[in-house]
Amino acid sequence: MTAVLDVSGATVRYGGVAAVDDLSFRHEAGGVIGLIGPNGAGKTTLLNVLSGAVRLSAGSFALNGQDLSARRPHQIARHGITRTFQNLQVFGSLSVLDNVLLPRVARGWGTALGDMVRLPRAHRRITAEREVAAGLLDRVGIAEYADTPAGSLAYGLQRRVEIARALAGDPALVLLDEPLAGLSRSESTDLAELFTKVADEGVTVLLVEHDVASVLAVSGRVLVLDHGRLLADGTPDEVSANPDVRAAYLGEEWT
Numbered sequence: 001m002t003a004v005l006d007v008s009g010a011t012v013r014y015g016g017v018a019a020v021d022d023l024s025f026r027h028e029a030g031g032v033i034g035l036i037g038p039n040g041a042g043k044t045t046l047l048n049v050l051s052g053a054v055r056l057s058a059g060s061f062a063l064n065g066q067d068l069s070a071r072r073p074h075q076i077a078r079h080g081i082t083r084t085f086q087n088l089q090v091f092g093s094l095s096v097l098d099n100v101l102l103p104r105v106a107r108g109w110g111t112a113l114g115d116m117v118r119l120p121r122a123h124r125r126i127t128a129e130r131e132v133a134a135g136l137l138d139r140v141g142i143a144e145y146a147d148t149p150a151g152s153l154a155y156g157l158q159r160r161v162e163i164a165r166a167l168a169g170d171p172a173l174v175l176l177d178e179p180l181a182g183l184s185r186s187e188s189t190d191l192a193e194l195f196t197k198v199a200d201e202g203v204t205v206l207l208v209e210h211d212v213a214s215v216l217a218v219s220g221r222v223l224v225l226d227h228g229r230l231l232a233d234g235t236p237d238e239v240s241a242n243p244d245v246r247a248a249y250l251g252e253e254w255t
């Protein structure tokens with residue numbers, strides 16, 4: 001069976017520092033994969049690699065058997081890996097629906113130009129895209145805010161806008177970079193439930209998050225990085241019981 005994600009010997013060096021150091025893992029089962037580790041462990045660097053923002057110094061990664069390690073971010077997105085960012089990236093003055101519609105329409109820009117001379121077809125296409133975008137809002141639980149300016153929503157709801165936009169690319173794998181940062185406990189619990197729902201719908205979720213308790217609660221598999229290397233890999237129970245993991249978190253918050 002082809003792995004959804006196959007990371008092999010992945011290494012990123014910054015000068016003398018290996019932010020990610022000969023990291024290998026395969027993931028075939030879908031679901032939510034939690035990626036945790038102390039500060040500076042290499043989590044964000046790995047996410048940046050998988051989304052094409054950072055190039056590997058050595059090694060490779062493949063999605064569904066296709067090596068994507070030399071591809072650019074937009075190509076990687078087209079091949080099925082999309083992401084959200086640590087800092088919210090919503091267009092505050094645009095409506096929630098337009099935030100999700102925009103990347104879908106932009107993706108078909110060549111077609112849009114052609115459409116200018118075939119207006120009925122353009123109208124049908126935009127109508128269809130709006131329906132898809134509305135469906136995405138419904139999927140992430142913000143359908144009622146479709147016409148609201150995204151910037152006026154509570155922080156937790158803006159996170160959902162970002163997730164809807166990541167899902168708009170029809171990904172096989174979505175990378176979430178600290179989606180719970182800055183949220184209240186109840187907002188965190190609500191949003192974390194969404195990750196499980198997205199995974200149940202068939203999109204593999206790779207979740208980087210400092211809130212370890214939430215990661216353990218929603219992930220089927222947890223990878224623990226330390227100094228760019230895989231320190232532990234297992235179920236939430238296995239990882240929680242691992243003394244090396246607790247030692248690595250010494251001085252930092254552990255659940």
Ligand SMILES: Nc1ncnc2c1ncn2[C@@H]1O[C@H](COP(=O)(O)OP(=O)(O)OP(=O)(O)O)[C@@H](O)[C@H]1O
Nearest residue numbers: 014017018019037038039040041042043044045046
């Ligand atoms: N652009 C860069 N230039 C130089 N060093 C970098 C760069 N990006 C990351 N690093 C270093 O690589 C290592 C891993 O950093 P990274 O941000 O990936 O860790 P992290 O696990 O995401 O940490 P945190 O939990 O604090 O966000 C750190 O030592 C960091 O200082």
